[in-house]
Amino acid sequence: MSTALHAVPSVRDKVSKEEWQIRTDLAATYRLVAHHGWADMIFTHITARVPGPEHHFLINPYGLLFDEITASSLVKIDTDGNKVMESPHPVNPAGFTIHSAIHAAREDAHAVIHVHTADGVAVSCQEHGLLPMSQHAMLVHGDTAYHDYEGVALDHDERPRLIKDMGTKHVMILRNHGTLTVGKTCADAFLRLYNLERACTIQVRALSGGTKINPTHQGVPEKVAGQVSDMGAFADRMVWPALLRLLDRKDTSYRN
Numbered sequence: 001m002s003t004a005l006h007a008v009p010s011v012r013d014k015v016s017k018e019e020w021q022i023r024t025d026l027a028a029t030y031r032l033v034a035h036h037g038w039a040d041m042i043f044t045h046i047t048a049r050v051p052g053p054e055h056h057f058l059i060n061p062y063g064l065l066f067d068e069i070t071a072s073s074l075v076k077i078d079t080d081g082n083k084v085m086e087s088p089h090p091v092n093p094a095g096f097t098i099h100s101a102i103h104a105a106r107e108d109a110h111a112v113i114h115v116h117t118a119d120g121v122a123v124s125c126q127e128h129g130l131l132p133m134s135q136h137a138m139l140v141h142g143d144t145a146y147h148d149y150e151g152v153a154l155d156h157d158e159r160p161r162l163i164k165d166m167g168t169k170h171v172m173i174l175r176n177h178g179t180l181t182v183g184k185t186c187a188d189a190f191l192r193l194y195n196l197e198r199a200c201t202i203q204v205r206a207l208s209g210g211t212k213i214n215p216t217h218q219g220v221p222e223k224v225a226g227q228v229s230d231m232g233a234f235a236d237r238m239v240w241p242a243l244l245r246l247l248d249r250k251d252t253s254y255r256n
Contacts, residue, residue, distance in 0.1 A: 008070070008072050008073045008088060008089075009072065010072045010256060011023075011071075011072045011085075012071075012072070014085075016051070016052075018051045019050050019051065020071065022048050022049075022050060022051070022058065022186075023058060023071035023072070023074050024071045024254070024255055025048070025185070025186040025187070025240075026046060026047075026048040026058050026071075026074060026111070026186055027069050027070050027071045027073075027074060027254040027255070028186070028243070028244060028247055028254050029046050029048075029111070029113065029186045029189070029190055030046055030060060030066040030067075030069040030254070031066065031067055031069070031247050031250075031251075031254045032190060032243055032246075032247065033046065033066050033113070033115060033193075034065070034066035034067035035067075035246075035247070035250070036194075036197070037117075038115045038117045038193075038197060039065065039066040039067075039115070040115065040116040040117075041065065042062065042063055042064065042065060043095075043116065044095075044114050044115050044116055044178070045059055045060055045092075045095045045096065045099060045112075045114055046059075046060065046111070046112070046113045046114070046186075046189075047059050047096070047099040047103065047111070047112050048110060048111045048112075048186060049103060049109075049110045049111070050076060054078075054084075055078065055079050055103075055104075056076050056077065056078060056084055057076070057077055057078075057079075057096075057099070057100075057103060058074040058075065058076055058077075059074065059075055059077055059081075059091055059095075059096060059099070060074065060075070061073050061074065061075050061087065061089030061090070061091070062089065062090045062091050062092040062095070063089065063090065064089070069254065070253060070254055070255070070256045071254065071255060071256060072256055073087075073089060075087045075089055075091050077091055077093075077096065079100055079103075079104060080093070080100075081093030081094075081095075081096040081100065094152075094153070094154045095153075097153045097154060097155075097156060097158070097159065098112075098114060098153050098159075098162060098180070099112045099114070100159075101159035101160075101162050101163055102162070102163065102166060102180075102182055105163040105166075106166070106182060108182070108183075108184055109182040109183075110183065110184050110185060111182065111183050111184070111185060111186045111188065111189040111190075112180065112181075112182050112189065113180065113181050113182075113189045113190065113193050114174075114178060114179070114180045115178055115179055115180075115193070115197075116177070116178040117178070117179065117197055117200070119197065119200040119201040119203075119204045120173075120178055120179040120196070120197055120200045121176070121177065121178055122200065122204050123173065123200040123203055123204065124173045124174060124175050124176055124177055124178060124179070125175075125176050129144075129146060129173055130144055130173060130196075130199060130200065130203065131203055131213075132216055132220075132221040133202070133203060133206060133213055133214075133216065134198075134199055134202040134203070134206075135224065136195045136196075136198040136199040136202060137199035137202070137203065137221075138216070138220065138221040138224035138225060139195045139199075139224060139225065139228055139231075140170075140171045140192060140195050140196050140199060140225075141199075141221050141225065142221065142222060142225040143169050143170050143171050143192075143225065144169060144171040144172065144173060144196070145165050145166050145167055145169040145171065145172045145173070146165060146172065146173050146175060147161070147162050147165040147166070147172060147173075147174050147175060148165075148175045149174065149175045149176040149177050166182075170182050170183060170189075170192055171192055171196050179193070179196055179197065179200070181193040181196060183232055183235070184232050185232065185235070185236055185240075186240075187232075187235040187236045187239060187240035187243075188231065188232035188235045188236065190235070190239075190240075190243070191231060191232075191234070191235035191239050192231065
């Protein structure tokens with residue numbers, strides 16, 4: 001671990017028990033994104049809402065790789081991306097543009113994950129978008145929104161259009177840009193991202209095979225989506241504990 005990370009003191013005794021739990025889960029989410037090879041160096045962001053009326057959020061310390069992030073190194077910011085708790089690390093306020101819009105508009109969006117994977121961006125560039133050709137795709141197909149690319153997300157004027165396009169859905173494909181998911185918890189958002197990214201990888205590989213794709217029967221995608229309507233609860237109860245065990249076998253420093 002880098003010297004810079006060693007210099008970050010633990011904030012566990014300075015925050016509530018609830019905030020510390022969210023810090024740990026968010027740090028774990030960064031590590032899991034890195035583990036799956038979905039990170040884009042120091043770019044893209046994962047954010048989580050801090051409990052309380054202040055509308056504060058946790059975001060990655062700008063300049064650290066995702067597999068370096070710890071619970072204490074996460075930076076607490078307000079809705080404008082300004083630090084509200086002392087931290088030796090800078091933040092990238094521009095990177096919070098998309099996240100702040102979604103957090104503000106969606107009460108259920110406690111966690112927001114945005115990545116730039118090769119397969120996710122590839123599908124975002126395809127005119128037809130995500131096709132319900134695999135089970136993973138069907139798990140998110142009916143819950144997927146689209147937003148056209150307007151340039152690097154620096155302009156706050158884009159936020160109303162982003163929110164309108166997102167609507168009540170939990171998954172979004174940002175055209176020519178990347179993928180995004182929201183959830184009530186980090187576990188919820190991560191499982192949705194896993195299904196989306198897996199679906200994108202399968203689609204890219206299937207379309208590159210040069211053979212005709214086997215079509216799904218009418219009504220099957222809707223049936224599959226209905227079979228997993230409570231994805232968030234399943235993620236919290238079954239998937240997340242297993243993922244944390246995976247991380248703990250690799251490196252427990254995310255908990256620091």
